[in-house]
Amino acid sequence: AQKITQTQPGMFVQEKEAVTLDCTYDTSDPSYGLFWYKQPSSGEMIFLIYQGSYDQQNATEGRYSLNFQKARKSANLVISASQLGDSAMYFCAMIREDSNYQLIWGAGTKLIIKP
Protein backbone atom coordinates (compact mmCIF):
# COMPACT_ATOMS: atom_id res chain seq x y z
CA ALA A 1 0.00 0.00 0.00
CA GLN A 2 1.16 3.51 -0.68
CA LYS A 3 2.20 5.62 2.28
CA ILE A 4 3.65 9.04 2.99
CA THR A 5 5.68 9.75 6.12
CA GLN A 6 6.57 13.16 7.49
CA THR A 7 8.63 12.69 10.64
CA GLN A 8 8.80 16.32 11.78
CA PRO A 9 5.60 17.37 13.55
CA GLY A 10 6.97 20.88 14.06
CA MET A 11 9.99 23.03 13.24
CA PHE A 12 11.29 26.42 14.32
CA VAL A 13 13.58 28.22 11.90
CA GLN A 14 15.20 31.63 12.04
CA GLU A 15 14.07 34.05 9.34
CA LYS A 16 16.28 34.08 6.23
CA GLU A 17 17.68 30.63 6.95
CA ALA A 18 17.06 27.72 4.61
CA VAL A 19 14.80 24.95 5.87
CA THR A 20 14.37 21.32 4.81
CA LEU A 21 11.11 19.51 5.43
CA ASP A 22 11.38 15.73 5.29
CA CYS A 23 9.12 13.40 3.36
CA THR A 24 9.56 9.71 2.67
CA TYR A 25 7.20 7.57 0.69
CA ASP A 26 6.43 3.98 0.00
CA THR A 27 4.97 2.66 -3.22
CA SER A 28 5.36 -0.30 -5.53
CA ASP A 29 4.18 1.67 -8.55
CA PRO A 30 6.94 2.48 -11.04
CA SER A 31 5.16 5.69 -12.02
CA TYR A 32 4.10 8.14 -9.34
CA GLY A 33 3.99 11.81 -8.51
CA LEU A 34 4.83 13.71 -5.37
CA PHE A 35 3.49 17.07 -4.23
CA TRP A 36 4.04 19.62 -1.54
CA TYR A 37 1.18 21.81 -0.38
CA LYS A 38 1.22 24.68 2.08
CA GLN A 39 -1.67 25.36 4.46
CA PRO A 40 -1.42 28.71 6.26
CA SER A 41 -3.48 29.46 9.35
CA SER A 42 -6.24 30.80 7.10
CA GLY A 43 -6.86 27.22 6.02
CA GLU A 44 -6.53 27.16 2.25
CA MET A 45 -4.39 24.56 0.49
CA ILE A 46 -1.73 26.09 -1.72
CA PHE A 47 0.18 24.03 -4.28
CA LEU A 48 3.95 24.52 -4.03
CA ILE A 49 5.79 21.99 -6.14
CA TYR A 50 5.47 18.71 -8.01
CA GLN A 51 7.94 15.93 -8.83
CA GLY A 52 7.23 13.10 -11.22
CA SER A 53 8.99 9.82 -10.65
CA TYR A 54 10.50 9.88 -14.12
CA ASP A 55 11.60 13.51 -14.02
CA GLN A 56 15.32 13.68 -14.59
CA GLN A 57 15.87 16.84 -12.61
CA ASN A 58 14.74 17.93 -9.19
CA ALA A 59 11.77 20.28 -9.35
CA THR A 60 12.19 23.94 -8.49
CA GLU A 61 9.61 26.71 -8.11
CA GLY A 62 11.08 30.02 -6.98
CA ARG A 63 12.33 29.63 -3.41
CA TYR A 64 11.05 26.06 -3.28
CA SER A 65 13.02 23.08 -4.46
CA LEU A 66 12.45 19.39 -4.07
CA ASN A 67 15.38 17.17 -3.10
CA PHE A 68 14.23 13.99 -4.82
CA GLN A 69 16.20 10.86 -3.95
CA LYS A 70 14.45 8.03 -5.68
CA ALA A 71 16.58 5.20 -4.32
CA ARG A 72 15.93 6.40 -0.77
CA LYS A 73 12.28 7.13 -1.54
CA SER A 74 12.55 10.61 -0.18
CA ALA A 75 11.19 13.90 -1.50
CA ASN A 76 12.28 16.62 0.88
CA LEU A 77 11.13 20.21 0.41
CA VAL A 78 13.79 22.89 0.66
CA ILE A 79 12.77 26.49 1.25
CA SER A 80 15.59 28.94 0.71
CA ALA A 81 15.80 32.28 2.52
CA SER A 82 12.77 31.66 4.71
CA GLN A 83 10.29 34.47 5.34
CA LEU A 84 7.81 35.09 8.12
CA GLY A 85 5.02 34.34 5.66
CA ASP A 86 6.36 30.81 5.26
CA SER A 87 4.96 29.93 8.70
CA ALA A 88 2.32 27.30 7.95
CA MET A 89 1.55 23.59 7.83
CA TYR A 90 3.30 21.78 5.01
CA PHE A 91 1.96 18.56 3.55
CA CYS A 92 3.69 16.03 1.36
CA ALA A 93 1.36 13.99 -0.84
CA MET A 94 1.52 11.25 -3.43
CA ILE A 95 -0.71 10.46 -6.37
CA ARG A 96 -2.55 7.18 -6.42
CA GLU A 97 -2.46 6.61 -10.15
CA ASP A 98 -4.73 3.60 -9.93
CA SER A 99 -7.52 5.62 -8.35
CA ASN A 100 -8.26 8.66 -10.43
CA TYR A 101 -5.10 10.39 -9.22
CA GLN A 102 -6.35 10.73 -5.66
CA LEU A 103 -3.81 12.17 -3.25
CA ILE A 104 -2.46 10.28 -0.25
CA TRP A 105 -1.20 12.65 2.41
CA GLY A 106 1.50 12.79 5.05
CA ALA A 107 0.66 14.00 8.55
CA GLY A 108 2.15 17.42 7.90
CA THR A 109 4.88 19.56 9.44
CA LYS A 110 4.12 22.79 11.24
CA LEU A 111 6.80 25.31 10.33
CA ILE A 112 7.26 28.46 12.38
CA ILE A 113 9.64 31.14 11.19
CA LYS A 114 11.12 33.25 13.96
CA PRO A 115 11.98 36.92 13.34
Add this chain to the structure above:
Amino acid sequence: DTAVSQTPKYLVTQMGNDKSIKCEQNLGHDTMYWYKQDSKKFLKIMFSYNNKELIINETVPNRFSPKSPDKAHLNLHINSLELGDSAVYFCASRHRGTGGKNEQFFGPGTRLTVL
Protein backbone atom coordinates in the same frame (compact mmCIF):
# COMPACT_ATOMS: atom_id res chain seq x y z
CA ASP B 1 -12.19 34.78 -10.41
CA THR B 2 -12.55 31.87 -8.02
CA ALA B 3 -11.23 28.63 -9.46
CA VAL B 4 -12.76 26.17 -6.99
CA SER B 5 -15.49 27.43 -4.70
CA GLN B 6 -17.32 25.77 -1.83
CA THR B 7 -20.44 26.76 0.03
CA PRO B 8 -20.96 27.18 2.84
CA LYS B 9 -17.61 28.07 4.38
CA TYR B 10 -18.92 27.24 7.85
CA LEU B 11 -21.67 24.80 8.74
CA VAL B 12 -22.91 24.18 12.26
CA THR B 13 -25.65 21.61 12.73
CA GLN B 14 -27.19 19.14 15.12
CA MET B 15 -26.43 15.47 15.27
CA GLY B 16 -28.80 13.43 13.11
CA ASN B 17 -29.43 16.15 10.54
CA ASP B 18 -28.83 15.84 6.80
CA LYS B 19 -26.67 18.47 5.14
CA SER B 20 -25.01 19.26 1.83
CA ILE B 21 -21.84 21.05 0.85
CA LYS B 22 -21.61 22.44 -2.66
CA CYS B 23 -18.49 22.59 -4.81
CA GLU B 24 -18.04 24.27 -8.16
CA GLN B 25 -14.99 24.67 -10.36
CA ASN B 26 -14.67 26.99 -13.35
CA LEU B 27 -11.37 25.56 -14.58
CA GLY B 28 -12.86 23.18 -17.10
CA HIS B 29 -11.42 20.23 -15.17
CA ASP B 30 -12.95 16.83 -15.58
CA THR B 31 -12.02 15.19 -12.30
CA MET B 32 -13.12 16.35 -8.87
CA TYR B 33 -12.36 15.19 -5.35
CA TRP B 34 -13.53 15.46 -1.78
CA TYR B 35 -11.03 15.32 1.09
CA LYS B 36 -11.62 15.36 4.84
CA GLN B 37 -9.21 17.08 7.23
CA ASP B 38 -9.69 16.09 10.86
CA SER B 39 -8.90 18.01 14.02
CA LYS B 40 -5.31 16.77 13.93
CA LYS B 41 -4.92 18.24 10.43
CA PHE B 42 -4.72 14.81 8.83
CA LEU B 43 -6.09 14.75 5.28
CA LYS B 44 -7.82 11.78 3.75
CA ILE B 45 -9.40 11.23 0.35
CA MET B 46 -13.11 10.51 0.43
CA PHE B 47 -14.16 10.42 -3.21
CA SER B 48 -12.94 11.10 -6.67
CA TYR B 49 -15.24 11.50 -9.64
CA ASN B 50 -15.00 12.12 -13.33
CA ASN B 51 -17.63 11.72 -15.98
CA LYS B 52 -16.95 8.02 -16.16
CA GLU B 53 -16.32 6.70 -12.73
CA LEU B 54 -16.82 7.35 -9.06
CA ILE B 55 -14.14 6.00 -6.76
CA ILE B 56 -15.08 5.80 -3.13
CA ASN B 57 -12.52 5.37 -0.39
CA GLU B 58 -13.45 2.16 1.40
CA THR B 59 -13.42 3.80 4.84
CA VAL B 60 -16.08 6.38 3.99
CA PRO B 61 -19.47 5.59 5.59
CA ASN B 62 -22.36 5.25 3.18
CA ARG B 63 -23.99 8.21 4.92
CA PHE B 64 -21.74 10.28 2.67
CA SER B 65 -22.65 10.51 -0.99
CA PRO B 66 -21.30 12.67 -3.80
CA LYS B 67 -23.67 14.11 -6.37
CA SER B 68 -22.46 15.54 -9.66
CA PRO B 69 -25.15 17.35 -11.67
CA ASP B 70 -22.56 18.31 -14.28
CA LYS B 71 -18.81 18.31 -14.86
CA ALA B 72 -18.30 21.58 -12.99
CA HIS B 73 -20.01 20.50 -9.77
CA LEU B 74 -19.46 17.81 -7.18
CA ASN B 75 -21.65 18.24 -4.12
CA LEU B 76 -21.30 16.28 -0.90
CA HIS B 77 -24.42 15.01 0.86
CA ILE B 78 -24.21 13.75 4.42
CA ASN B 79 -27.07 11.94 6.07
CA SER B 80 -27.61 11.39 9.79
CA LEU B 81 -24.68 13.54 10.86
CA GLU B 82 -22.54 12.28 13.74
CA LEU B 83 -20.17 14.08 16.10
CA GLY B 84 -17.19 12.44 14.38
CA ASP B 85 -18.14 14.08 11.09
CA SER B 86 -16.89 17.40 12.44
CA ALA B 87 -13.95 18.35 10.24
CA VAL B 88 -12.91 20.59 7.39
CA TYR B 89 -13.99 19.27 4.01
CA PHE B 90 -12.02 20.25 0.93
CA CYS B 91 -13.15 19.99 -2.64
CA ALA B 92 -10.47 19.83 -5.35
CA SER B 93 -10.31 19.46 -9.10
CA ARG B 94 -7.81 18.36 -11.68
CA HIS B 95 -7.56 18.15 -15.41
CA ARG B 96 -7.37 14.57 -16.48
CA GLY B 97 -4.56 14.49 -18.95
CA THR B 98 -1.19 12.94 -19.46
CA GLY B 99 1.98 14.65 -18.39
CA GLY B 100 2.12 17.99 -16.64
CA LYS B 101 2.09 18.61 -12.96
CA ASN B 102 -1.11 16.73 -12.19
CA GLU B 103 -1.79 19.55 -9.78
CA GLN B 104 -5.05 19.53 -7.87
CA PHE B 105 -6.66 22.89 -7.21
CA PHE B 106 -8.39 23.15 -3.85
CA GLY B 107 -11.42 25.02 -2.69
CA PRO B 108 -11.25 27.11 0.49
CA GLY B 109 -12.69 24.35 2.64
CA THR B 110 -15.93 23.99 4.60
CA ARG B 111 -15.67 23.72 8.35
CA LEU B 112 -18.43 21.40 9.56
CA THR B 113 -19.26 21.34 13.25
CA VAL B 114 -21.75 18.77 14.51
CA LEU B 115 -23.20 19.50 17.93
